[in-house]
Amino acid sequence: MWRGILHHYKKLLPPIEDRYIVTLLEGNTPLIPALRLVQYLKIDVKLYLKYEGLNPTGSFKDRGMTFAVSKALESGHRAILCASTGNTSASAAAYAAKAGIEAFVVIPQGKIARGKLCQAMIHGAKVVQIRGGFDEALKIVRKIVEDHPMVLVNSINPFRLEGQKTAAFEICDALGDAPDYHFIPVGNAGNITAYWRGYQEYQKLKKVTRSPKMHGYEAEGAAPIVKGHPIIDPQTVASAIRIGNPASWKAAETARDESKGVIDSVTDSEILEAYRWLANLEGVFCEPASAASVAGFVKCCKKKIFRGEETVVCTLTGHGLKDPDTAIQNSPEPVTVDAELEAVLKVLKL
Numbered sequence: 626m627w628r629g630i631l632h633h634y635k636k637l638l639p640p641i642e643d644r645y646i647v648t649l650l651e652g653n654t655p656l657i658p659a660l661r662l663v664q665y666l667k668i669d670v671k672l673y674l675k676y677e678g679l680n681p682t683g684s685f686k687d688r689g690m691t692f693a694v695s696k697a698l699e700s701g702h703r704a705i706l707c708a709s710t711g712n713t714s715a716s717a718a719a720y721a722a723k724a725g726i727e728a729f730v731v732i733p734q735g736k737i738a739r740g741k742l743c744q745a746m747i748h749g750a751k752v753v754q755i756r757g758g759f760d761e762a763l764k765i766v767r768k769i770v771e772d773h774p775m776v777l778v779n780s781i782n783p784f785r786l787e788g789q790k791t792a793a794f795e796i797c798d799a800l801g802d803a804p805d806y807h808f809i810p811v812g813n814a815g816n817i818t819a820y821w822r823g824y825q826e827y828q829k830l831k832k833v834t835r836s837p838k839m840h841g842y843e844a845e846g847a848a849p850i851v852k853g854h855p856i857i858d859p860q861t862v863a864s865a866i867r868i869g870n871p872a873s874w875k876a877a878e879t880a881r882d883e884s885k886g887v888i889d890s891v892t893d894s895e896i897l898e899a900y901r902w903l904a905n906l907e908g909v910f911c912e913p914a915s916a917a918s919v920a921g922f923v924k925c926c927k928k929k930i931f932r933g934e935e936t937v938v939c940t941l942t943g944h945g946l947k948d949p950d951t952a953i954q955n956s957p958e959p960v961t962v963d964a965e966l967e968a969v970l971k972v973l974k975l
């Protein structure tokens with residue numbers, strides 16, 4: 626039986642006593658071959674989708690949250706706190722509920738996808754919306770923990786990245802070696818940092834023979850690392866990566882440089898195109914931010930960087946149901962007719 630990442634990868638993670646482990650059995654997500662997409666793009670690579678939307682709360686954040694919340698319990702804390710573009714708050718709320726402790730969440734008002742907001746609410750977190758963006762929310766929570774006995778569970782919490790690196794372990798375990806390339810969305814830049822750490826640790830342990838080139842993608846309207854300076858009012862349809870001053874900026878650049886990879890940006894229309902292709906060609910529904918990895922892959926296909934036969938993994942960070950509004954806005958609206966066979970046949974052009 627799968628028992629969650631902390632049990633499964635115990636020997637490769639900082640120690641935690643079993644009795645403190647809070648798990649919703651996160652991890653063990655599928656690595657899906659994307660055969661129709663590569664056929665459509667006429668590109669000769671072995672493409673896989675690491676579908677992190679199938680974690681318990683619908684995003685990769687659960688891998689880090691299980692560890693951060695377990696460690697909070699171990700240190701005797703009874704409350705956790707985070708700023709969030711949505712998925713961190715959803716995950717924090719669920720793991721706090723499982724642990725029987727309080728979760729406090731600070732989010733940018735009106736900029737959280739509906740599925741994520743409703744998760745934080747139904748799991749019983751105390752939610753505050755601010756008139757401002759994620760970067761301001763993060764500043765506020767960093768101040769709060771200075772004077773209050775609660776644990777900050779944003780990705781600056783070191784156990785978040787330790788938990789998240791297990792996704793790289795799973796990919797290597799599934800493929801039998803590391804891929805040649807890894808494509809991933811970049812927001813606060815914790816996840817690209819965590820994957821790189823995971824790949825490097827596996828290589829040091831000789832569980833794999835190499836590490837992939839890390840390709841990170843910011844959204845064009847929220848691309849501080851690409852532009853080389855913080856963005857004051859970041860804008861993108863990909864709300865999970867609407868971040869103007871990433872906490873793990875330097876570490877992400879290190880991952881890029883050590884792996885001989887790149888951090889680049891993709892436009893909202895490139896993101897939405899990849900988002901629809903994944904849904905239509907692969908039957909995989911991810912949220913817009915997740916599709917930034919595949920949009921980056923498509924951009925690289927156009928630049929002809931692949932020679933053929935390479936193994937490529939794209940991380941799909943969150944589930945499409947998180948953001949139903951964007952899905953509806955980017956699909957044809959269903960036609961309504963009277964409840965008559967003829968009328969239905971006519972609309973279906975049958």
Ligand SMILES: *Cc1c(COP(=O)(O)O)cnc(C)c1O
Binds near residue numbers: 684816
């Ligand atoms: C958090 C998140 C990201 C960004 O990850 P970082 O570690 O902040 O770079 C991307 N996609 C989704 C769906 C997320 O929830």
